[in-house]
Amino acid sequence: MTSSDSATTPADHQRSRGLAPFLRSQMRNIAPFLTLIFLSAFFAIASPSFATIDNVGNILTQVSVTGIIAVGLTFVILCAEIDLSIASIANVTGIAVAYFTLQESYVNIANVPMPGFAAILLALALCALLGLVNALGLTIIGIPSFIMTLAMMQIAAGVSALLVRGQIAYKVPPLITTLGSGSIGGIPWIVIVAAVMLLGGHLVLTYTRFGRYVYMVGGNREAAEFAGLNVKLILGSVMVISAVCSGIGGMLGVAHFGSAQQNEFDTYLLDSIAAVVVGGTSLFGGRGGIGNTIVGLFVLGVLNNGLDHVNIDSFLKILIRGLILLAALIINVYAQRLREQAAD
Amino acid sequence: MSQGRSPILELNQITKAFGGVEALRGVDFALHAGEIHGLVGENGAGKSTLMKIIAGVHPEFSGRFMLDGKETRFRSTRDAHAAGIGMVHQELSVAPDLTVAENVFLGNQPTNRLGFVQWRRMAREAGEQLSRFGIDVDPMTRLGDLPIGLQQLIEIARVLFSGARIIILDEPTSALSPPEVERLFTTLQKLRDEGTSIVFISHFIEDILRVSDVVTVFRNGRKIAATASADTTKGALIEAMIGRGGEKLEHSYTDDLMLPQSGAGSVVLKVDQLSLRRSLQDVSFEARAGEVLGIYGFMGCGQLELSRILFGKLRPDGGTLAVDGAAKTFRSTAAARRAGIALVPESRRAMLFHQEPVYKNISISILERISALLLKPVRERAIAQRQVEQLQIRPPVVGLDLGMLSGGNQQKVALAKWLAYPPRLLVLCEPTRGMDVGAKNDVINIVRDLRAKGLAIIVLSTEPETVLSLADRILVLKRGAVVREFAGEAVSKDRLLEAA
Ligand SMILES: Nc1ncnc2c1ncn2[C@@H]1O[C@H](COP(=O)(O)OP(=O)(O)OP(=O)(O)O)[C@@H](O)[C@H]1O
Numbered sequence: 085m086t087s088s089d090s091a092t093t094p095a096d097h098q099r100s101r102g103l104a105p106f107l108r109s110q111m112r113n114i115a116p117f118l119t120l121i122f123l124s125a126f127f128a129i130a131s132p133s134f135a136t137i138d139n140v141g142n143i144l145t146q147v148s149v150t151g152i153i154a155v156g157l158t159f160v161i162l163c164a165e166i167d168l169s170i171a172s173i174a175n176v177t178g179i180a181v182a183y184f185t186l187q188e189s190y191v192n193i194a195n196v197p198m199p200g201f202a203a204i205l206l207a208l209a210l211c212a213l214l215g216l217v218n219a220l221g222l223t224i225i226g227i228p229s230f231i232m233t234l235a236m237m238q239i240a241a242g243v244s245a246l247l248v249r250g251q252i253a254y255k256v257p258p259l260i261t262t263l264g265s266g267s268i269g270g271i272p273w274i275v276i277v278a279a280v281m282l283l284g285g286h287l288v289l290t291y292t293r294f295g296r297y298v299y300m301v302g303g304n305r306e307a308a309e310f311a312g313l314n315v316k317l318i319l320g321s322v323m324v325i326s327a328v329c330s331g332i333g334g335m336l337g338v339a340h341f342g343s344a345q346q347n348e349f350d351t352y353l354l355d356s357i358a359a360v361v362v363g364g365t366s367l368f369g370g371r372g373g374i375g376n377t378i379v380g381l382f383v384l385g386v387l388n389n390g391l392d393h394v395n396i397d398s399f400l401k402i403l404i405r406g407l408i409l410l411a412a413l414i415i416n417v418y419a420q421r422l423r424e425q426a427a428d
Numbered sequence: 429m430s431q432g433r434s435p436i437l438e439l440n441q442i443t444k445a446f447g448g449v450e451a452l453r454g455v456d457f458a459l460h461a462g463e464i465h466g467l468v469g470e471n472g473a474g475k476s477t478l479m480k481i482i483a484g485v486h487p488e489f490s491g492r493f494m495l496d497g498k499e500t501r502f503r504s505t506r507d508a509h510a511a512g513i514g515m516v517h518q519e520l521s522v523a524p525d526l527t528v529a530e531n532v533f534l535g536n537q538p539t540n541r542l543g544f545v546q547w548r549r550m551a552r553e554a555g556e557q558l559s560r561f562g563i564d565v566d567p568m569t570r571l572g573d574l575p576i577g578l579q580q581l582i583e584i585a586r587v588l589f590s591g592a593r594i595i596i597l598d599e600p601t602s603a604l605s606p607p608e609v610e611r612l613f614t615t616l617q618k619l620r621d622e623g624t625s626i627v628f629i630s631h632f633i634e635d636i637l638r639v640s641d642v643v644t645v646f647r648n649g650r651k652i653a654a655t656a657s658a659d660t661t662k663g664a665l666i667e668a669m670i671g672r673g674g675e676k677l678e679h680s681y682t683d684d685l686m687l688p689q690s691g692a693g694s695v696v697l698k699v700d701q702l703s704l705r706r707s708l709q710d711v712s713f714e715a716r717a718g719e720v721l722g723i724y725g726f727m728g729c730g731q732l733e734l735s736r737i738l739f740g741k742l743r744p745d746g747g748t749l750a751v752d753g754a755a756k757t758f759r760s761t762a763a764a765r766r767a768g769i770a771l772v773p774e775s776r777r778a779m780l781f782h783q784e785p786v787y788k789n790i791s792i793s794i795l796e797r798i799s800a801l802l803l804k805p806v807r808e809r810a811i812a813q814r815q816v817e818q819l820q821i822r823p824p825v826v827g828l829d830l831g832m833l834s835g836g837n838q839q840k841v842a843l844a845k846w847l848a849y850p851p852r853l854l855v856l857c858e859p860t861r862g863m864d865v866g867a868k869n870d871v872i873n874i875v876r877d878l879r880a881k882g883l884a885i886i887v888l889s890t891e892p893e894t895v896l897s898l899a900d901r902i903l904v905l906k907r908g909a910v911v912r913e914f915a916g917e918a919v920s921k922d923r924l925l926e927a928a
């Protein structure tokens with residue numbers, strides 16, 4: 085499906101190494117794909133309402149916000165870092181764009197109304213700034229990204245709380261409303277935005293110099309440094325990219341849900357990480373890509389949606405999701421080991 | 429000699445292919461109890477592959493494998509270990525994040541009855557073992573913080589004292605300086621006399637002849653010859669290895685060598701009073717265009733730190749650094765590279781991307797130049813192909829993952845990366861480590877070529893031969909200070925060793 089090697093075709097590998105090692109080295113790409121096919125087939129058989137055009141549309145819409153956030157997170161994980169602040173940053177950006185928009189009189193928030201484009205720019209600037217703080221903490225001070233973004237998660241949540249003070253805002257600029265909840269020719273705009281961003285992320289990772297550097301830094305950070313790459317700049321950039329993607333996801337999400345409030349995006353942290361990792365991008369960095377993330381998104385989307393179509397205890401669903409995630413993690417770590425063996 | 433007795437390990441018609449590449453083609457190999465068996469051959473000849481088969485790393489191969497006269501198949505390294513086979517790999521396989529003591533006892537830490545690790549006992553015993561081998565380190569330091577030579581010694585010590593009865597050493601001396609090599613050889617001979625069988629792989633033919641009882645020569649996946657060391661000579665071995673008159677390829681540097689009178693160009697790098705904590709003290713020197721400056725010293729003399737400072741990876745505590753007359757403080761390796769400095773570090777693991785294809789490893793240094801935004805894979809491959817051909821990297825396939833190349837060929841890729849760049853000042857740490865005689869000679873020629881093109885080159889090494897074969901001027905570093913400079917005068921291996 086996917087992967088970093090635009091120039092090394094699978095056929096190259098195959099010729100030089102035989103089929104079994106090839107399959108083993110490609111396990112991280114193959115396993116998630118098989119999971120997706122298996123889940124889809126399972127739900128299609130289990131429920132007549134699952135495999136319909138309408139429902140495919142539902143799934144696409146349901147994974148869009150996660151997809152937008154996961155684009156940036158893919159960059160981060162490819163560099164063998166993590167960003168735990170994505171959901172909080174999405175939340176605060178969504179709240180900010182509402183904060184700078186004129187609300188109906190019954191909304192009890194002391195906000196600062198501005199023209200739509202200014203509100204959007206300010207919200208984007210806010211998420212970029214938060215991403216920059218992550219970047220500086222990680223690269224200049226040297227705080228591990230796990231800790232740094234954990235702190236940022238709190239900081240962003242704190243800013244959200246100060247802006248809305250427990251209230252709910254509804255209005256966002258018209259552009260955001262359209263992109264978040266409108267549709268064109270029957271296709272929701274939010275699906276188009278997600279598709280464009282995923283495609284953009286894929287192009288950047290596969291065809292640009294920066295994308296190559298991301299893979300190299302993730303593959304062997306020390307070697308990247310010895311090659312004279314500016315590793316800190318690259319790490320810093322991916323943190324900012326991640327925050328901005330989260331911000332965009334947050335703004336459209338607010339329009340999509342129809343309201344902006346505290347803790348609205350909490351489930352998106354786990355979902356986004358799960359999408360990237362379930363898709364097969366290596367937690368150790370350097371392997372995987374947007375293609376993997378897309379497969380991961382669909383695995384989660386099909387799972388979440390499919391469980392609604394079959395009759396099971398809704399509390400059991402949570403457990404099932406957890407188990408699937410665990411299985412994906414095991415495959416992820418195991419695939420890394422197989423690959424190392426194949427290259428040994 | 430043990431020829432009369434039956435071998436403890438006997439391999440017949442071993443064949444092993446990796447996809448299309450035939451690494452071994454019908455190799456016979458026999459190892460007797462109480463012998464040191466030298467193994468030589470060009471880069472990619474299949475030495476490591478055969479040893480990995482013996483150590484259970486590659487369980488799939490065809491041919492007959494007899495241990496103690498019984499046909500055996502190892503399914504994993506654990507099986508081999510249980511059968512008393514220990515191996516020091518060519519690539520360091522230590523655990524850098526564990527302590528020295530944990531590394532020494534990797535896999536069999538002493539535990540008490542409840543299964544808890546006995547830290548104090550482990551540290552004490554590790555310390556004792558290492559000091560028997562002449563290594564003086566705190567067993568509780570993190571291994572990754574030690575210089576690579578010391579890491580290599582610790583790994584060797586671990587295997588030597590593990591009680592294995594067959595010990596395989598794949599280029600164990602590549603990061604060691606003469607005193608450690610001496611100690612290693614003494615230990616090997618002692619173990620041999622106690623009945624242990626040892627396989628010793630090296631590209632230093634003299635070492636092989638000195639320490640081993642029997643020598644086997646590999647070429648291109650086949651066994652070419654096996655003779656008693658006493659019955660052969662260096663020239664004959666080299667000829668068997670590469671198939672052409674090879675004596676002139678390797679100089680032994682025991683006689684005096686005249687360094688040229690200085691005729692070099694402008695000063696490219698000027699280092700003044702550089703110091704770094706306990707590693708370097710007031711080091712000053714100049715590197716000139718069109719000159720190779722050799723820096724020689726024993727392991728731990730501060731060379732590694734010096735190279736890191738030149739490339740912006742370490743910041744000195746004091747002293748100044750000027751490139752082309754302009755003072756510089758490098759905040760990152762990227763800044764040093766931009767100033768025209770390139771470094772090839774001594775450790776392959778630290779400088780190569782094992783999971784990426786060869787061409788990406790080579791093109792990384794020049795991406796900035798050939799692509800503003802979008803990558804140009806066709807151009808990248810073409811440039812890489814040219815370098816691969818120039819350095820005769822085998823196999824010459826730029827799309828192959830780097831991890832599939834033999835050790836010596838990986839080393840060539842590391843050099844190829846900067847040849848494509850090319851910098852104003854090239855700093856090479858142990859540039860010929862792990863290379864066969866032919867390849868070493870290629871490197872010597874390449875470095876001379878670069879020198880002729882006006883590059884300033886600094887070669888840092890713990891091997892006197894490396895420095896002597898490349899340098900026009902030699903500094904000797906001892907405990908972080910420059911203690912001697914050889915310029916325009918006679919120098920030899922002995923004089924270098926004496927100064928260090
Ligand atoms: N895991 C692997 N996958 C594919 N090819 C491999 C693999 N390991 C080794 N080879 C190939 O097998 C051949 C023999 O390699 P080997 O490592 O045994 O050489 P060597 O004699 O140890 O060389 P050196 O002196 O450079 O270490 C080489 O052509 C190498 O590219």
Ligand SMILES: [Mg+2]
Nearest residue numbers: 476518834835
């Ligand atoms: Mg080898």
